[in-house]
Amino acid sequence: MASAYELFSIAVPKPLALKFGITSYLCPNLWENPWCPTSPGMAGYMFVGLGEEIHKFVEPEVHELFVGVARTNYRLMGRYRAHRVEPLTVEEWLTLSEKVSVVRSKYCETTQRKAKDSRSVESINAAYERGELRAPCVKLTCLDFKEDLYEILKAQKIRQKNTNSSSSQHSIKQELPDARSSQKRRRIEDTGAS
Numbered sequence: 001m002a003s004a005y006e007l008f009s010i011a012v013p014k015p016l017a018l019k020f021g022i023t024s025y026l027c028p029n030l031w032e033n034p035w036c037p038t039s040p041g042m043a044g045y046m047f048v049g050l051g052e053e054i055h056k057f058v059e060p061e062v063h064e065l066f067v068g069v070a071r072t073n074y075r076l077m078g079r080y081r082a083h084r085v086e087p088l089t090v091e092e093w094l095t096l097s098e099k100v101s102v103v104r105s106k107y108c109e110t111t112q113r114k115a116k117d118s119r120s121v122e123s124i125n126a127a128y129e130r131g132e133l134r135a136p137c138v139k140l141t142c143l144d145f146k147e148d149l150y151e152i153l154k155a156q157k158i159r160q161k162n163t164n165s166s167s168s169q170h171s172i173k174q175e176l177p178d179a180r181s182s183q184k185r186r187r188i189e190d191t192g193a194s
Contacts, residue, residue, distance in 0.1 A: 020149050022064050026082065029068030032110065034096065034103050036067045037077045040145045047107060049084065049136025051114035057084045057138045065140060076153055078145035087134030094129065104128070107135060 009024045010017050017023070028036050028046040037044040048056060060083035066074040096103045108124040111117055111133065117124055127133040 016149075016152065020146055025064035025066060026080070027066045027068060027074055031068070032103065032106050033067075037065070037080075037140060037142070038067065038069070040076065040078050040150070041142045042077070043142060044140045045085075046082075046138050046140060047088070047135045048138045049087075050111055051116070053114065054136070057082050059083070062143065065142075076145075076150050077142065079143045081141045081143055082138050083141075085137050085139045087136050089134070090129065090131045093135060 010022060013022070026046075028048075030036055030038070033046040035045040035047075060081050062079060062081050065077040065080040067077055068074050093104070096107075104125060105121060108121040108128070111124050111128075112119070112121060119127070124133065128135065
């Protein structure tokens with residue numbers, strides 16, 4: 001897995017991108033970013049800022065947001081402002097292990113790779129647990145949701161599904177566990193939309 005998120009700039013926009021003024025979009029996934037929005041308009045966070053990504057989102061950026069809910073299933077959440085906030089605290093880091101133990105392990109692997117950290121994944125996890133390392137955090141705040149764009153994408157997906165199901169009766173779909181931290185960052189409620 002290359003990254004916990006992907007940022008795409010549209011060099012040659014397709015008609016749909018032109019129609020809705022989409023010039024870029026973010027695609028974080030829930031298996032590495034369990035605090036991402038799961039419904040349109042919902043605020044959330046993604047854990048981005050290791051290695052060269054440290055310079056991303058220092059200044060607020062605006063992008064359409066699609067969140068990966070399964071390996072091949074991304075959902076439109078809306079147009080979002082993304083900006084760097086304080087890294088996760090130790091307490092917040094520890095909530096990630098309760099139901100989605102793979103999140104911490106995957107993030108430690110990502111830390112090892114992106115930060116070129118020679119320690120073992122277990123040692124990196126211990127450093128996060130002690131607060132020696134803190135997971136960088138980017139707040140995602142919804143600016144708007146284009147219902148008509150959603151309806152067009154939904155219709156395209158249904159057409160694609162119908163085409164695929166007629167050509168192949170069996171498709172492999174890897175779903176995500178539906179487990180999210182029950183103690184999602186309180187800053188969303190405390191600060192509102194900032």
